[in-house]
Amino acid sequence: MLNYATLKPGELINFKEGEGSTYDLxxxxxQGTLALTSIEELDVWYDDxxxxxxxx
Numbered sequence: 001m002l003n004y005a006t007l008k009p010g011e012l013i014n015f016k017e018g019e020g021s022t023y024d025l026x027x028x029x030x031q032g033t034l035a036l037t038s039i040e041e042l043d044v045w046y047d048d049x050x051x052x053x054x055x056x
Contacts, residue, residue: 004029 032047
């Protein structure tokens with residue numbers, strides 16, 4: 001079981017649980033090229049190509 005949260009611009013944090021491959025869950029949520037930034041014990045996964053998109 002994977003516990004994670006998602007955050008989109010202008011929205012509240014959405015806490016979720018998922019099963020299966022961590023990579024598959026993250027890829028589904030992020031819908032882009034995965035990149036990771038670690039801040040102490042927090043891993044932040046995001047779409048590495050976000051600057052190329054015309055979205056916030």
